[in-house]
Amino acid sequence: MVGICFQINDWTLVIEENKLYRQDREVSVEPRLINLLRFLAQHSGEVFCRDELIKHVWDGAFVTDQVVTQSIFELRKVLRDGRLDNTRYLVTVPKRGYKLVAETKQIRLEDTPYWKPCDTFTTTEADENQNHNVELNTAEQEKEQDETAQLSFPAGPLTRAVTNISNQVSNEKKKQGESFSFLHRWKLLAFDFFLVGVLIAVIISTTYQQSTTRITKAIDIDLIQFSYHESRNQKDETEFLADGISQKLMEDLASVGHYRVQLNKTAFTTGILPGKSVNVRVEELQNKTYLDVEYRSNTSNKVLFSRQYRMTNINLEKVLRQSSLDLIRALGISVSKGDIDNLMRGLPQEEGLLEMLIQANHYINQSDIKSFKQGIDLLEAISEKEPNNGYILAELYIAYNAFLALNPELELNDNVSKIDNLGKKLRLNYGNTGNDMLPIRIYEALAMNAIKEDKKEDAQRYLDLAFKRRESPFSYIIQGKLNELNGNLELAGDAYSRAFFMDTSLETYMLSENLIFYSDLETVAYFMYRAVNPSEVRLMG
Numbered sequence: 001m002v003g004i005c006f007q008i009n010d011w012t013l014v015i016e017e018n019k020l021y022r023q024d025r026e027v028s029v030e031p032r033l034i035n036l037l038r039f040l041a042q043h044s045g046e047v048f049c050r051d052e053l054i055k056h057v058w059d060g061a062f063v064t065d066q067v068v069t070q071s072i073f074e075l076r077k078v079l080r081d082g083r084l085d086n087t088r089y090l091v092t093v094p095k096r097g098y099k100l101v102a103e104t105k106q107i108r109l110e111d112t113p114y115w116k117p118c119d120t121f122t123t124t125e126a127d128e129n130q131n132h133n134v135e136l137n138t139a140e141q142e143k144e145q146d147e148t149a150q151l152s153f154p155a156g157p158l159t160r161a162v163t164n165i166s167n168q169v170s171n172e173k174k175k176q177g178e179s180f181s182f183l184h185r186w187k188l189l190a191f192d193f194f195l196v197g198v199l200i201a202v203i204i205s206t207t208y209q210q211s212t213t214r215i216t217k218a219i220d221i222d223l224i225q226f227s228y229h230e231s232r233n234q235k236d237e238t239e240f241l242a243d244g245i246s247q248k249l250m251e252d253l254a255s256v257g258h259y260r261v262q263l264n265k266t267a268f269t270t271g272i273l274p275g276k277s278v279n280v281r282v283e284e285l286q287n288k289t290y291l292d293v294e295y296r297s298n299t300s301n302k303v304l305f306s307r308q309y310r311m312t313n314i315n316l317e318k319v320l321r322q323s324s325l326d327l328i329r330a331l332g333i334s335v336s337k338g339d340i341d342n343l344m345r346g347l348p349q350e351e352g353l354l355e356m357l358i359q360a361n362h363y364i365n366q367s368d369i370k371s372f373k374q375g376i377d378l379l380e381a382i383s384e385k386e387p388n389n390g391y392i393l394a395e396l397y398i399a400y401n402a403f404l405a406l407n408p409e410l411e412l413n414d415n416v417s418k419i420d421n422l423g424k425k426l427r428l429n430y431g432n433t434g435n436d437m438l439p440i441r442i443y444e445a446l447a448m449n450a451i452k453e454d455k456k457e458d459a460q461r462y463l464d465l466a467f468k469r470r471e472s473p474f475s476y477i478i479q480g481k482l483n484e485l486n487g488n489l490e491l492a493g494d495a496y497s498r499a500f501f502m503d504t505s506l507e508t509y510m511l512s513e514n515l516i517f518y519s520d521l522e523t524v525a526y527f528m529y530r531a532v533n534p535s536e537v538r539l540m541g
Contacts, residue, residue: 346391
């Protein structure tokens with residue numbers, strides 16, 4: 001493919017440079033996206049499913065469907081380049097895959113305005129002689145310079161300055177001859193010492209500035225970071241338990257205290273460090289299952305709470321209740337038995353269903369499509385066992401809508417009307433109740449359903465009830481959607497950015513963009529958009 005380029009609408013793809021050119025724009029693109037665009041350009045107008053793209057673009061390497069989906073998503077962003085026109089490049093063919101629909105043709109690099117040929121030249125015999133003479137003269141000049149600079153040292157500026165003073169005095173003495181007096185000598189030395197003093201002052205000033213203390217990190221004592229760990233014998237069933245229990249403990253803490261919580265799952269570097277850490281581990285020892293919860297203060301680097309709980313299918317709800325109560329009190333939060341009862345309200349009661357719920361929360365928290373669908377299947381199974389459990393209905397309704405937002409090019413196997421019917425069921429059963437102590441998830445589901453039905457006042461009322469009990473990234477995303485409908489893009493951007501700050505992940509970004517309706521985050525939340533789309537774009541010189 002050396003020297004081969006593609007003209008894709010108004011873009012020029014230069015494969016050798018991993019770049020796209022358009023008018024006065026130059027965009028550096030990751031090699032994986034370049035390889036994907038090159039393959040689609042070679043087969044413009046043809047439809048390829050994910051498996052075919054993995055085979056031809058990733059050479060059959062083991063990558064998930066989510067990698068392909070994310071690559072298509074990023075490629076669309078790059079080709080769009082912030083424009084609001086209707087130019088189409090990549091389209092999704094439902095149930096089949098993707099295809100490039102832009103006007104595409106193959107061209108040579110030298111036929112583009114971006115090709116820079118190398119300069120070529122020939123050397124004649126006269127030129128060689130002339131170059132030889134120049135080299136001799138240069139060598140003689142260098143020899144003379146070496147002889148006059150025998151006392152110079154290959155050191156710093158101060159040493160060279162003192163050496164130059166000595167050379168200047170000698171040269172002046174030769175020029176003045178016998179008339180070179182003591183006064184002339186000291187005039188020259190005084191001026192040179194003045195220059196040396198200025199040089200020393202600059203060096204001292206620079207050294208002082210470089211030694212100034214710089215603060216690069218700070219601790220947020222109100223931020224708690226959760227990490228979960230599977231059993232040391234690497235049993236798969238312990239990972240989903242540790243993850244699901246971590247999410248439950250995080251929700252409980254955010255509901256009763258002033259702390260902010262985050263799950264340690266994103267490769268995100270910031271100058272603000274969590275003031276507290278909670279490690280959750282599920283261990284399998286001698287055919288028995290144990291839950292280990294450890295709370296550490298990062299300000300003092302001391303373990304302030306550590307406890308182990310014996311877990312079975314029968315006592316799982318009791319372990320969740322007790323571990324939540326112990327951790328809340330260890331963090332200095334005063335709670336009553338009634339507060340803990342409210343936190344446990346809505347959990348399935350039939351034996352085995354609570355473990356299924358914890359497992360479902362784990363799978364829905366994963367990025368690949370298959371795991372997410374597996375989580376939805378588990379929620380549906382629980383709903384069949386407890387059809388009147390509002391908390392489970394809300395979790396299922398939110399999961400359906402989140403799946404569509406995270407995979408906008410796909411469709412659920414069931415009819416979309418199934419989702420609408422579930423939303424209506426939630427509204428009829430819980431929308432008009434005066435109970436303000438329902439599980440928070442029900443309020444979030446009701447708010448989302450109200451926005452879909454264009455009932456903005458009801459949506460704000462449900463959100464206020466949710467925020468009264470707990471702040472969550474999902475509630476802020478719904479608030480951002482409501483702010484957009486009300487025409488306040490500034491408040492919408494603040495809400496999306498707050499959700500992204502609380503849970504800095506690609507999933508939060510895509511939910512902000514696609515949940516309920518499409519939001520142009522480049523316009524509404526520009527900083528958040530650039531955090532996820534850091535492609536290098538600059539004007540060409």
